[in-house]
Amino acid sequence: MTLDASLADWRTTIDAALDAVLQPHDDAPAHLVEAMRYAVFSGGKRMRPVLALAACEAVGGSSAHAEPFACALELIHTYSLVHDDLPAMDDDDLRRGRPTVHVAFGEAVAVLTGDALLTAAFRVAAEGGVRSGLAPDRVLAIVTAIAVAAGERGMVGGQALDLDAAGKPADLTLVEAIHRRKTGALLGVAVETGALAGGASGRTLEALRAFGRALGLAFQVADDILDAAPTAVTGKRAGRDAEHQKATYPAVLGVDGARRVACDLKTQCHAALEPLGPAGDQLRALASFVVERATA
């Protein structure tokens, strides 16, 4: 199957699963669920769920085992965007071409929407993980890995470093420290989650962890490069990183230097996948896809 066809399949699976998770419920205020759905169904690329499903399939697992965690990762990613867009944070009013949640629903509801999405992520991971038939101890290993990657040692920690660095002189060490956490950690754990749900262990699991680490950073470098693109391409306001004096790869290395880093990381991704042989082909194609959208 081509990568495009696989991507379409994975996204259909994920969107159906997210739709099931975010149904109206008698106990949940309707406007809160509406805001959660508004945030989640806004044309995202579903990169984290795609990586989880692809990694699960690459190790010969059933993607049904990875699906609850794929949902959880997308809910966590979405909550982070909702909170990141808040006036007290990046103060963005546009995301994927639409008003951000706090513009559409008010700031208080946006705070709560993020909180509810983050909480729902762990509900889905725990409840759905059990229901998928995966062994409970493996479900718990995955929930723990996701929580570590999403928390103060991972994504939230990266956002705190990022805010702290804004407007200060940045060097490559700092930029990498921020991005490994802010984006890299969750993308990396998406790969690990899929591998664990698919039954991977030993050398295969290690190979996929290394792949996830390189891919997570590659994705962010590519994103930084694309930030210079006009709104019509990315659906968010262009040049926001520069406006906020964010620590980015293009800021410390220039755009060409950032492109070289992205290409190096793609090579690392491919090298990490060698132990998987042809089973790694879709992941290999994903790594190329991620990097080439910013370097082609």
Next chain:
Amino acid sequence: MTLDASLADWRTTIDAALDAVLQPHDDAPAHLVEAMRYAVFSGGKRMRPVLALAACEAVGGSSAHAEPFACALELIHTYSLVHDDLPAMDDDDLRRGRPTVHVAFGEAVAVLTGDALLTAAFRVAAEGGVRSGLAPDRVLAIVTAIAVAAGERGMVGGQALDLDAAGKPADLTLVEAIHRRKTGALLGVAVETGALAGGASGRTLEALRAFGRALGLAFQVADDILDAAPTAVTGKRAGRDAEHQKATYPAVLGVDGARRVACDLKTQCHAALEPLGPAGDQLRALASFVVERATA
């Protein structure tokens, strides 16, 4: 053992466990961990962890099995206070007699501190639950119950209803709908969590669930009554509910009416505990303690 002595013991246990969970870590930005600790170690009553440990002991379980979940519940409670105090929410500058997190660390760090505390709660529950030796399927049942109670069907949903109701005419149905979710859900699941960690099932588990539901509501009614008290007693600014035109029990029933509701709920708590016999004595005393601080 007297209730006072038990409370002191439980709080010492919880504070030590929280301290271990919130240690500096190479991967976590120091100022974020500092803000997390500032929020958590601010003289809270640890009511949710206390309920979890007390319920676990009441069913003959080892409190070591309930400890990770007790921590998780306190982290969730704390994050909800940090976010609730934000300018976009209740805009409180004082909590337990100290500047709130956004006053002390800035608004962006306060958003992230709440996010990190919520995420850490699920890390502790999953990782600590396994480490405690509790069966993995029981750990997952507890994690799921906590996520449901903390999310859009529970605590976060209650906060959304609460914000939505501010300034509008409130009736008893609405006030109860808000408080059952906003405070009741997490207090209720604290009792359930302790019971599950302690190995309860069948009639005992049902009895403790009923106790938790009644106690959760009783706690909030008492809190509403105490809101009229001066700052010196509660450590927060007095009369904030009325200032925000919040839907509260005293607002719809008057203070005397609210006191009668609190006393009725205490009776319900005690009735629910009957199947436990003398093993329920500490929980019985806890219910009296919660209600009597507002009605004595």
